[in-house]
Amino acid sequence: MQELALLEPDNPSEALFQRLFRKHSSIMLLIDPSNGRIKDANRAAADFYGYAEDVLRTMRVSQINVLPDEEIRQEMQRAMQEQRNYFIFRHRLSSGELRTVEVHSSAIEARGTTLLFSIVFDITERKRAEEQLRLASLVYRNSSEAMSVVDANGMIMTVNPAFTEITGYSAEEAIGRHMSLIDSPRATRKIYRAMRRTLDENGRWTGELWGRRRNGQEFLRWLSISTIYNDDGSVQSRVGLFSDITRRREADEMIWRQANFDALTDLPNRSMFRDRLEQAIKKAHRADQQVALLFLDLDSFKEINDTLGHAVGDRVLQAVAQRLQRCVRDSDTVARLGGDEFTVIIGELAEKNSIERVAQQILHVLSDPFHIGGEQLYASASIGITFYPDDGTRVDELLKHADQAMYAAKAQGRNCYSYFTRAMQEAALTRKRLVTDLRRALAEGEFCLHYQPIVDLATGAVHKAEALVRWNHPARGLVSPSEFIAVAEETGIIGEIGDWVFREAVRQACVWRAGIDPDFQISINVSPAQFLHGGRDSGWIRRLEEIGLPGAGVVLEITEGLLMDGRPETIATLLHLRGYGIQIALDDFGTGYSSLAYLKKFRIDFIKIDQSFVRNLAPGSDDLALCEAMIVMAHKLGIRLVAEGVETEAQRGLLAANGCDHGQGYLFARPLPAAAFEEWMRRGKAPRPATAPIT
Numbered sequence: 001m002q003e004l005a006l007l008e009p010d011n012p013s014e015a016l017f018q019r020l021f022r023k024h025s026s027i028m029l030l031i032d033p034s035n036g037r038i039k040d041a042n043r044a045a046a047d048f049y050g051y052a053e054d055v056l057r058t059m060r061v062s063q064i065n066v067l068p069d070e071e072i073r074q075e076m077q078r079a080m081q082e083q084r085n086y087f088i089f090r091h092r093l094s095s096g097e098l099r100t101v102e103v104h105s106s107a108i109e110a111r112g113t114t115l116l117f118s119i120v121f122d123i124t125e126r127k128r129a130e131e132q133l134r135l136a137s138l139v140y141r142n143s144s145e146a147m148s149v150v151d152a153n154g155m156i157m158t159v160n161p162a163f164t165e166i167t168g169y170s171a172e173e174a175i176g177r178h179m180s181l182i183d184s185p186r187a188t189r190k191i192y193r194a195m196r197r198t199l200d201e202n203g204r205w206t207g208e209l210w211g212r213r214r215n216g217q218e219f220l221r222w223l224s225i226s227t228i229y230n231d232d233g234s235v236q237s238r239v240g241l242f243s244d245i246t247r248r249r250e251a252d253e254m255i256w257r258q259a260n261f262d263a264l265t266d267l268p269n270r271s272m273f274r275d276r277l278e279q280a281i282k283k284a285h286r287a288d289q290q291v292a293l294l295f296l297d298l299d300s301f302k303e304i305n306d307t308l309g310h311a312v313g314d315r316v317l318q319a320v321a322q323r324l325q326r327c328v329r330d331s332d333t334v335a336r337l338g339g340d341e342f343t344v345i346i347g348e349l350a351e352k353n354s355i356e357r358v359a360q361q362i363l364h365v366l367s368d369p370f371h372i373g374g375e376q377l378y379a380s381a382s383i384g385i386t387f388y389p390d391d392g393t394r395v396d397e398l399l400k401h402a403d404q405a406m407y408a409a410k411a412q413g414r415n416c417y418s419y420f421t422r423a424m425q426e427a428a429l430t431r432k433r434l435v436t437d438l439r440r441a442l443a444e445g446e447f448c449l450h451y452q453p454i455v456d457l458a459t460g461a462v463h464k465a466e467a468l469v470r471w472n473h474p475a476r477g478l479v480s481p482s483e484f485i486a487v488a489e490e491t492g493i494i495g496e497i498g499d500w501v502f503r504e505a506v507r508q509a510c511v512w513r514a515g516i517d518p519d520f521q522i523s524i525n526v527s528p529a530q531f532l533h534g535g536r537d538s539g540w541i542r543r544l545e546e547i548g549l550p551g552a553g554v555v556l557e558i559t560e561g562l563l564m565d566g567r568p569e570t571i572a573t574l575l576h577l578r579g580y581g582i583q584i585a586l587d588d589f590g591t592g593y594s595s596l597a598y599l600k601k602f603r604i605d606f607i608k609i610d611q612s613f614v615r616n617l618a619p620g621s622d623d624l625a626l627c628e629a630m631i632v633m634a635h636k637l638g639i640r641l642v643a644e645g646v647e648t649e650a651q652r653g654l655l656a657a658n659g660c661d662h663g664q665g666y667l668f669a670r671p672l673p674a675a676a677f678e679e680w681m682r683r684g685k686a687p688r689p690a691t692a693p694i695t
Helices: 012-023 043-049 069-080 124-142 161-167 189-202 246-260 270-287 301-308 310-326 353-367 395-411 422-444 481-491 494-515 536-547 560-565 568-579 596-601 622-636 649-657 674-682
Strands: 027-032 037-041 087-092 098-110 113-122 146-151 156-159 204-212 218-229 235-244 290-299 333-338 341-349 370-372 375-377 380-388 417-419 447-456 462-473 477-479 521-525 554-558 583-589 606-609 640-644 662-664
Touching (some): 043 113, 124 218, 189 204, 189 218, 218 246, 246 270, 270 341, 270 380, 270 395, 290 310, 290 353, 290 395, 301 310, 301 375, 310 333, 310 341, 310 353, 310 370, 353 380, 353 417, 380 395, 422 494, 447 674, 462 494, 481 494, 494 521, 494 536, 494 554, 494 674, 536 568, 560 583, 622 640, 649 662
Parallel strands (some): 380 417, 521 554, 554 583, 583 606, 606 640
Antiparallel strands (some): 027 037, 087 098, 146 156, 204 218, 290 380, 447 462
């Protein structure tokens, strides 16, 4: 109040001015133009600027006006001289916010002092609306997007050319009609109510909205609505700007579908499967429930593709997908991971026992024949089952465990289901460590060969030996091939191991040919997996040529499975090796699908009678009859025989008496390292031939 004491309090008009100044709702300031200080401010000014009245009275104009001091001084001078009726400034509030204000100032006298009496009007919103209108006008003239201006009641006031191009309505047809002219039934009343509520609250709305063209065709538009207000805050008009995004939406949906769904079966693919499983896990975690994951692999699906073609195989996969979906609820997920692998996610699981019914239902529906292209086909599946959270809490963990359980189902005979167990996990970890150790073993030279003599049963002479690979593991000691060969075959490491065995075995054969027997022959086991990649035959032959070992010094022991594979490259490789003089032995004869056609086609040199026939060999036994038959048959075809697993003199005598050419087994010697084998040979440990038939 002390600043207004500059006025004459006894003067009625000045007293009235003081009361008006204090209580008026307009923002009022008294400013000393000589120093730019605010002499007084009313309550409305304090509320607007965010400062207390007594604080405002100590401030300079430059503390609220963003103009430089010199420009402020010049503007106050113009006001004093009444050169301008009002001024537009940017004032800064205590919060830091900038507001656009219109200031009306005039000079007044107070006890010989000239002050500026300023009334401040906040015109920020008005200026904003004017700017919006200006920008809307520019958009209207230049934008390729459709634009319309409607009044407060939604009646169209004007449209731009793009509006006509998109909707088909000319300006003459649209102006004067309600904006609902282009509404689509697909945009529900609920959507319009929400839009109206947002516009009333914020003055703006942006989003997707279906529309309808003049020809009745529906289109999707991306619509933005802005509101222009009158000075009193009422709606003057609304400006709508929209573009046709129908094709973009269709393209986006197609891309999204291609990224998340399998094109063949229309099931969720691996990407969508992971997302669905993650959501099911989160939901189960919140509700303290379980989730079941079933991993399915079709049994013998490869045969369908190979025999009937991929087109038929694809139709089988489509039919399987449809049948799987019939076995689960709408809330569950059936996905195709790729190939013939499917998964089923069953959430909100109250008890595990219900999953058994689902698994049985799946096996049942897949057992029905598939009628495709005039063919009646049959398919079955092996199913692995795992549960969240008991068997894992992460997507990758559950998928891995379900996969392991599926392989356990296959091992049980297929067309069945198996639950994941911790024992499976331990076996998988052991296998993983074994694979890692196998790769290291090659680099570290941990493999070695042992040699088991093959004895001539008629003379007792030893001119042959079988090379058997052993793994000298740094922690586990000597590891038998039965523990690692299968893993090496599955992982492809068998190729490198097999090459090493071949090189080392033929090198040793050269040594023994020079020091023991010039006709010494080495037998080498060959895995079918070694023939999956071509070129080994040439490499092996080059190796023999480098060391000067003739092909007749090597016997390759193969299985019937390799012959039954029937691949052209496999056959070509065998014939190439055979043409170089390398001899072929058919291992484990009599235990598989033996075929005389194979013996003739590949000119087999040796048949190895499996030890299962030798183990219980006795006079008058069925095993002896089978051995006799194999011996007679082989000799008729010019093939020699080697009996495996000979452990007793009785077995040796029976085999020799019936004309078996060679014997191999613990009766003669266990597999020995090269040095021990040489010592065994020098000591003449080979048994003497049988002197009389044993019947």
